[in-house]
Amino acid sequence: MPDPADKDENSLKRQSRHLPNGREIDDADTVYFDRRLARKDCLLPDWDIPDTAYRPVPIVWFTGAMLLQLLSLAIIATALSSKDPLFTIVCCSVSSFAIGYWTWERGMKDAGTAWKISTFLMLVIQFAFLYAVVSIGT
Secondary structure (H helix, E strand, C coil): CCCHHHCCHHHHHHCCCECCCCCECCCCCCEECCEECCCCCCCCCCCCCCCCCCCCCHHHHHHHHHHHHHHHHHHHHHHCCCCCHHHHHHHHHHHHHHHHHHHHHHCHHHCCHHHHHHHHHHHHHHHHHHHHHHHHCC
């Protein structure tokens, strides 16, 4: 391949206006001889960027639900520590149900059975731990 430093701008423009796959080069592409160096949408090299879209996976939904429930139960239990324990447990159960519903609607309903079971068990175990702590405190 010729050295690009040896070529002036006009000689580079006179070269073929087609890529190896037969597609014609448009002005939005950054081209180095016969190699397309950049995608039109982001101007990063095409070999560094896969042509895919982001697709969340169940581990993201599971982790999000776990962390959100952990924080919400801790905040609710702390804020309601001077109230009736039954009221605290009801508020925490409503929070856990809302987080479970939110996780389900985010995409967990389309996940594998193991992810569904794991998420349900995680929500129940964290709620059971809070229930035990609140019950012991009374």
